[in-house]
Amino acid sequence: MTVKHLSVEYDKVNERGTFSPGDTLSGKVTVVTSKEIKVQSLVVKAKGKAKVSWCEQEGQATVIHSNKKKYFNFEHIILQDKKKGDGSEIISPGRNVYPFNFVIPDTDMPSSYKGRWGTITYSLRAQLTQSVWLVQKTKTEFPFLTKSEFPFASKSxxxxxxxxxxxxxxxxxxxxxxxxxxxxxxxxxxxxxxxxxxxxxxxxxxxxxxxxxxxxxxxxxxxxxxxxxxxxxxxxxxxxxxxxxxxxxxxxxxxxxxxxxxxxxxxxxxxxxxxxxxxxxxxxxxxxxxxxxxxxxxxLGSPKPLQQKPKRSIWFRKLPG
Known part of the structure; x- marks a missing residue:
């Protein structure tokens, strides 16, 4: 394989390593090749979505219940040939690093979550296309926290x-x-x-x-x-x-x-x-x-300081009884 390594990474913006609505999500795509290659495109995508899915037996048939919702779906083109399919873009041999950044929409979106039959995920995906038959992909998820202080209150x-x-x-x-x-x-x-x-x-x-x-x-x-x-x-x-x-x-x-x-x-x-x-x-x-x-x-709890002495005891208000 000419392409030895393909990865996508993001830069942390706080000590939690989390992102929230309105934050700038920046990072880099790294491509390592053993020799010069021609490519059709190199793109990175940022996605936020929720998905639920489960199976139920109804009589003799198995029915799949599923639903999904996209919160955002952005694409940043790093490299793209001038004429579709001619492979006019060149990646030099060795280690190549390409920066990118996205601005996360400043709207109410739920935090990252993985449950029994559903997930809420936020991810970065990089795709390197050399030809129709030679496509390489990589993905990483980033933790996301809602901006809502009370995401359970329904404005009550x-x-x-x-x-x-x-x-x-x-x-x-x-x-x-x-x-x-x-x-x-x-x-x-x-x-x-x-x-x-x-x-x-x-x-x-x-x-x-x-x-x-x-x-x-x-x-x-x-x-x-x-x-x-x-x-x-x-x-x-x-x-x-x-x-x-x-x-x-x-x-x-x-x-x-x-x-x-x-x-x-x-x-x-x-x-x-x-x-x-x-x-x-x-x-x-x-x-x-x-x-x-x-x-x-x-x-949501507060992030712990980098250096914190453990508490010896926990005090709480005396309860009736």
Whole structure:
């Protein structure tokens, strides 16, 4: 092969290495050849798109539901022959570097995301065409972050205001002649990636069984295509609290930490959305576990400084109970 190497790279604009609407995306295409070659064209493209796809069995037939949306699709011609197909452009032997830049549209677009049946991707593609039968391609994806501070709110101020409000729910369950009351309180509804908060669970166990609180972070992915909807859920186990013996009461406090790599909540894509819930269950032998779910919004966290000393402890406001 005459062309030994073809790559496309981008320059970082911040410490996250991410891009947002209105940013300039610049980089270079590198071509390494063993000798001089004639080419028809060398182009680089920048694309942003969302795509969903899944299969369903309807009777004896398998039906594919899919949809896609383009946010932008730009092309920058680096080299192109003067007459189509004559291969009049020349690339010298050795290493050749070609710069490029694009301005990302300053419009509301969702962040990069990869879910169970859908993806939101932003990419750079370079294509070197020597002839109809000799085409080489390369691709790289770049991380993209929406400019919207609240990509889940759908312009609802009530949701934004509720992010800092305390959440509370009660569940009463009867087992035989006994009654179990569970009161769950969380500090707030909105948490940033990597942030932690306290959860208080008051259990009044009037039954003859020992019960144990268990904590989960519930993820819900929703995909839409051709008026059809597909939902994927995933429960992330966060640990257990102290057991509450029969005929006793106890308040259990748990610190929930949001994994820093967990994708933030978003609604600003017409084909998919991502939601979370905080779930607390009471595990007991031979009975169905009662549960309480509280709304939880995961916000984009702040980038970590290059040098940061680890915190020795996490402090949070004392909860009732």
């Amino acid at each position: 101020e009530m949701i934004i205001i509720g992010l800092k409000e305390q959440q509370h729910a009660t569940r009463i369950t009867f087992y035989g002649s006994g009654r179990i009351t569970m009161n769950v309180t969380s500090e707030k509804m909105g948490l940033k990636q990597g942030e932690a908060m306290g959860i208080s669970v008051e259990v009044i166990n009037g039954s003859a069984r020992t019960v144990t609180p268990k904590f989960y972070l519930c993820e819900k992915q929703t995909f839409v295509a051709q008026s059809k909807r597909m939902v994927h859920t995933n429960d992330i186990f966060c640990g257990t609290g102290d057991s509450v013996p029969a005929e006793t009461s106890r308040t259990v406090t748990k610190i929930l930490s949001i994994p820093p790599q967990l994708p933030p909540t978003f609604f600003n894509c017409c084909m998919m959305k991502l939601e979370y819930r905080l779930k607390v269950t009471l595990a007991a032998p031979l009975i169905r576990d009662p549960e309480i779910k509280l709304p939880l919004v995961i916000l």
